[in-house]
Amino acid sequence: MNLDEIIAIDFHTHAEEPCNCHRDDGYLEFQKGMAAYFRNPAGADGMLPTVEQTAAYYRERKIAAVIFGVDAERETGFYRHTNEEIAQICAENSDILMPFASIDPAKGKLGAREARRLVRDFGVRGFKFHPTMQGFFPNDRMAYPLYEAIAEEGAIMLFHTGQTGVGSGMRGGMGMRLKYSNPMHIDDVAVDFPDSPIVLAHPSFPWTEEGLAVAQHKPNVYIDMSGWSPKYFPKIFVHYANTILKRKMLFGSDWPAITPDRWLSDFAELPIRDEVRPLILKQNAARLLGLG
Known part of the structure; x- marks a missing residue:
């Protein structure tokens, strides 16, 4: 990856299309619901970009991207995407994609072994947790x-926080319980693992201040600014991004639910200081990922 040619680093993109398995019953309806909530025409028919298509999209825009699936099969019944295959596709597109993985923590020692192997053998840089979809309190x-x-293994932990629209409007919220994603539960994790980089994904609504x-x-602890169009960011969130947390905020879109084109266009309208914009869009992520 040539960091000089990259204009931004998107810290939050999803590998939604199965790599090596068929779609599950209900998955099409789930993605249609997501598309309706985010007004995303790309997912209106339930079909979304593959990892290879994602790489091409981001390469055209000179934006690097962290990408992952979500292992929520225990709670949702949907097969998880194979971490190894996502990592292999990233290796084939290493000029633009960086692999994270996802493992349901309920897998215990089996999951711990998988995590070590993914870092050592597949170059995985971090792990995505989605407490709401995976049904667990982070602490x-x-x-x-x-x-x-x-x-x-020195990898990054990335936690979904707050409410971003996943399951919104679906019967019973598709069984997802918002209580699991209060960022205050992650405060315990930050205390118990003080040397591990931890990223809170999204503005954490309705617990933004927490x-x-x-x-x-x-x-x-860092924050990625994904999952919301910047025009909906609470004022206090923008104020902290501009000031005391300016070196801890990371650009993230939540692709494909929100495209980087839409996010960056709305971000350009925020009253962010000129010297802070490059920190959020690229420099903070480059430092956290050890890209130089």
Whole structure:
């Protein structure tokens, strides 16, 4: 990856299309619901870009991207995407894509072994957790064997926080419980793993101030600004991004639900200081990912 040619780093993109398995019953309806909520024409028929198509899209825009699936098969019934295959596709597109992985922490020691192997053998840089979709509190000790493996391998932990629209409007919210994604639960993880980089994904609504507090208080905690169009960011979120958290905020879109084109266009309208914009769009992520 030629960092000089990259204009931004998107810290939050999804590998939605199955790599090596068929779609599950209900998955099409789930993606249609997501497309309706985010007004995303790309997913209106339930069909979304492959990882290869994502690479081509981002390469054309000179934007690097962190990409991952979500292992939520225990709670949703949908097969997870194979972490290894996502990582292999990233390796084939390493000029633009960086692989994260996802493992349900309920897999315990089996998940911990998988995490070590993914970092060592497949170059995985971090792990995505989605407490709402995976149905667990981040500070549940059940998850700690997996966190310990990730910490020992020097990888990043990325946690979904707040409400971004996943399951919104679907019957019973598709069974997803918002309570799991209060960022204050991740404060415990930051205390117990103080040397591990931790990223809070999204503005953490309706717990925005809790997320800001955790990121301000814990040196190892960052925030990616994905999942919301910037025009809907709370004022306090923008203020912190402009000031005391300017070196901890990361550009993220939530592709394909929100495209980087839409996010960046709305971000350009925010009253962000000129010297802060490059930090958020590229420099903070480059430093966190060790890209130089």
